[in-house]
Amino acid sequence: MSYTTEHKRMKPVLDLARKLDIATNPAPEALFEAGSGGFQIWATPDDHPKGWDGVPMDMGAFAKPCAFVASVWWGWEGETITHLCLETDAYDLRAVKQRPPKIHNRPEDITWAKQKIRSLFQQAGIPCPPIKVEKG
Numbered sequence: 001m002s003y004t005t006e007h008k009r010m011k012p013v014l015d016l017a018r019k020l021d022i023a024t025n026p027a028p029e030a031l032f033e034a035g036s037g038g039f040q041i042w043a044t045p046d047d048h049p050k051g052w053d054g055v056p057m058d059m060g061a062f063a064k065p066c067a068f069v070a071s072v073w074w075g076w077e078g079e080t081i082t083h084l085c086l087e088t089d090a091y092d093l094r095a096v097k098q099r100p101p102k103i104h105n106r107p108e109d110i111t112w113a114k115q116k117i118r119s120l121f122q123q124a125g126i127p128c129p130p131i132k133v134e135k136g
Contacts, residue, residue: 006076006079006081009081009126010081012125012126013039013126014034014035014039015124016120016124017033017034017120018034020120021034022044022062022063022064022066023061023062023063024063028044030063032116035073038072038074038085039072039120040070040071040072041069041071041072041113041117042062042066042068043055043112044066045057045065048067049106049109049112049113050108050111050112051106052067052093054096055092055093056096067091067092068091070086070089070109071086071088072084072085072086072113072117072131073085075129081129082130083129083130084129084132085132085134086110086114086132086133086134087133087134088109088110088113089103089104090106090109105134114131
């Protein structure tokens, strides 16, 4: 394998994430923002982690109101993508809850993000690598 081969292997996932881009696609399932080595996942008023009820979300430059939840990027061993790295931050939740005990890698956010990741890979027809939560 090579870096190029591995990026080609993940291309269907990134292509689908681009199709389901929250910036341009108002469809309910469009919750992603693709990059070259991974993607971000955004919550909406209708699709969000547990505990996010009532969190105000703005449209900004996006196709619908949303709030950032997670970053996902390829985990490498040598020249092979072996896993996905996941990190969540509930910035908008912190603004509403005024100092919740934890905003980084909340279990509810991790669970929700993993569901979205697995669904994206399944729809793209690519086996989902193991998902490792980043300690941060």
